[in-house]
Amino acid sequence: xxxxxxxxxxxxxxxxxxxxxxxxxxxxxxxxxxxxxxxxxxxxxxxxxxxxxxxxxxxxxxxxxxxxxxxxxxxxxxxxxxxxxxxxxxxxxxxxxxxxxxxxxxxxxxxxxxxxxxxxxxxxxxxxxxxxxxxxxxxxxxxxxxxxxxxxxxxxxxxxxxxxxxxxxxxxxxxxxxxxxxxxxxxxxxxxxxxxxxxxxxxxxxxxxxxxxxxxxxxxxxxxxxxxxxxxxxxxxxxxxxxxxxxxxxxxxx
Numbered sequence: 001x002x003x004x005x006x007x008x009x010x011x012x013x014x015x016x017x018x019x020x021x022x023x024x025x026x027x028x029x030x031x032x033x034x035x036x037x038x039x040x041x042x043x044x045x046x047x048x049x050x051x052x053x054x055x056x057x058x059x060x061x062x063x064x065x066x067x068x069x070x071x072x073x074x075x076x077x078x079x080x081x082x083x084x085x086x087x088x089x090x091x092x093x094x095x096x097x098x099x100x101x102x103x104x105x106x107x108x109x110x111x112x113x114x115x116x117x118x119x120x121x122x123x124x125x126x127x128x129x130x131x132x133x134x135x136x137x138x139x140x141x142x143x144x145x146x147x148x149x150x151x152x153x154x155x156x157x158x159x160x161x162x163x164x165x166x167x168x169x170x171x172x173x174x175x176x177x178x179x180x181x182x183x184x185x186x187x188x189x190x191x192x193x194x195x196x197x198x199x200x201x202x203x204x205x206x207x208x209x210x211x212x213x214x215x216x217x218x219x220x221x222x223x224x225x226x227x228x229x230x231x232x233x234x235x236x237x238x239x240x241x242x243x244x245x246x247x248x249x250x251x252x253x254x
Contacts, residue, residue: 011221013068018225020060021232025239027054031186032247038254058106062194065110066117066201075118083111085237093186100244104175105187107236112191113198121202131206138203142196148177149190 030050034040044050072078086107093101124134146155151168153161167178174180177192208214228235 011226012218013064013071014226014229015221016060016225016229017064017068017232018222018227018229020057020064021228021235022225023053024057024061025235025243027057028240029243029247032243036247036251038247038251058189058194059197061106062109062189062197063201063204065113066198066203067205069114069117069121069202070205075114075121079111079114079118081111082107082114082233085233086111089237097241097244100186100240101184102187103171103183103185104190105185106189107233108175109189109191109194109198113195116195117198117202120199124203128206131203134203135200135207138196138199142193142200145177145193145196148192149179149188 030040031045034042034045045054069075086105086109089102089105089107094103127134143155144153144160147153147157147159148163151163151165152159153163163178167173169178169180171180174183175191177190179190208218
């Protein structure tokens with residue numbers, strides 16, 4: 001793979017990631033406003049359009065994370081950095097912002113997914129011609145386990161199989177996706193189902209690589225969004241405390 005193609009591919013990926021980060025910041029700003037009852041309510045956030053918006057952020061961000069695994073090096077370092085960042089955020093929010101605590105947030109998911117993908121990548125290197133099959137299987141597994149947090153296999157209310165209650169016990173099982181009673185986190189991305197969506201993005205790289213889609217679209221980007229996309233980790237770590245502080249000050253004025 002030549003250097004120019006790698007750069008072109010990253011331009012689009014960074015642009016999409018940047019747009020998604022901006023969408024995430026706006027969503028979290030609305031979430032904070034609703035928390036302080038400033039112009040928005042919890043019912044607004046639970047509406048179907050807002051739910052679709054929120055899910056679009058999650059899906060795109062995790063798909064891009066899986067796809068981007070193939071574009072970089074130092075996977076062990078990146079995985080550990082993401083996981084460590086997630087742990088730090090958990091410790092800070094649990095100790096200083098308990099009502100806004102983040103346990104098993106998206107950085108936990110991304111970090112563990114990258115680390116687990118390192119051996120999977122080595123195994124898959126011999127079967128990359130079957131990428132299309134792996135994409136379908138990964139995405140179907142994502143749909144099948146989408147509502148595992150709620151006690152069953154299925155997607156968006158379509159119940160396929162009830163799961164035994166004994167699975168939903170303890171923090172480790174909660175991280176896997178079997179949500180224990182009383183657990184609360186303002187940002188919760190369990191390993192299942194989201195790892196399967198990460199895998200879908202990962203396998204998509206091999207289907208797109210060398211295609212006309214890559215040649216036509218992946219060399220284009222939008223500068224400001226690219227910059228934001230390349231700094232997504234820093235923005236994710238900093239944006240919510242800053243937003244919360246801003247909304248808190250607005251609430252005092254209002």
